[in-house]
């Protein structure tokens with residue numbers, strides 16, 4: 001039975017099942033890198049980083065560690081599966097969101113299947129950068145809502161530190177990124193009023209070049225880079241037009257949260273907890289102010305972890321849940337914006 005209801009902003013389809021988050025977990029490397037540590041590598045300082053981004057420290061995988069996006073993702077996933085009261089054999093599908101996969105191909109999802117010794121379930125990688133976890137939840141939600149799968153594992157993980165430009169040249173980008181992973185298990189519920197109420201996804205590819213790692217790619221392949229031996233070639237480091245991205249982020253965050261609220265006949269005052277993607281504390285504060293939310297209605301942890309991209313919402317959601325900030329029936333809103341540009345929101349009744 002499928003009920004369809006139309007809304008002013010978005011089409012919302014009501015299915016027989018909803019998906020709800022039954023398990024959460026996260027993992028970050030032990031190695032803490034402070035702003036003062038960064039100041040020893042490049043021309044930056046604690047005051048600038050804190051004032052512009054709110055970040056005090058981040059975790060970077062130390063040299064010699066076996067951690068990678070998939071390894072960290074597996075660590076977070078084990079916790080999430082256990083907390084869901086399930087075993088790896090109960091998982092029907094894997095969704096892995098990352099911009100820093102271990103390999104160009106195959107993706108990290110299949111590595112999770114192997115590392116967790118799972119059945120030969122399907123596994124896909126989602127390549128939507130900072131919006132990756134929101135996109136991943138949406139993909140998982142659709143599979144559960146249609147009745148195809150019962151339990152889907154969604155992972156967001158990033159190994160940024162291995163690919164950053166740690167010289168003065170890279171300071172505008174490098175200081176914001178951290179490593180880590182978060183995971184959620186989504187399970188079927190027959191209660192239509194609980195769990196993921198709706199998801200809202202968007203993209204605008206004309207801005208792809210404003211936040212990009214351009215190489216190596218099929219267009220700009222490794223032998224070509226090596227042959228050119230051009231130390232000024234920055235194409236394999238992340239490039240970000242920070243101010244441009246910032247300006248778009250604050251508009252899109254607002255838009256997509258409004259879209260999600262309206263689709264569910266909710267208002268900002270109904271939000272019990274907003275977890276924005278942790279891109280910049282100033283962006284989160286702007287969004288908080290725009291919706292008139294109190295400090296208790298928003299959760300930020302960028303101060304400790306930096307921007308962990310596809311992992312950031314998963315880590316923050318897990319941490320907020322562990323701290324008892326999410327209660328039964330709470331309206332929890334997740335929202336993200338990032339490279340692509342891509343953006344999205346998830347509206348949950350816990």
Ligand code: ACO
Pocket residue numbers: 043044045048049052053129130131171172173175176211241242243244245246249279280283307309337338339
């Ligand atoms: N330390 C000290 N000075 C610095 C640093 C640094 N680490 N980085 C840049 N500066 C300098 C610049 O050179 C510039 O100096 P100038 O005025 O002499 O030219 C000055 O500081 C200001 O630089 P801006 O780039 O204008 O700084 P801004 O205030 O815009 O902050 C930041 C930069 C933090 C990156 C901000 O623009 C931002 O957060 N943008 C949005 C990020 C985001 O949302 N990304 C999306 C998700 S990421 C993803 O999807 C992968």
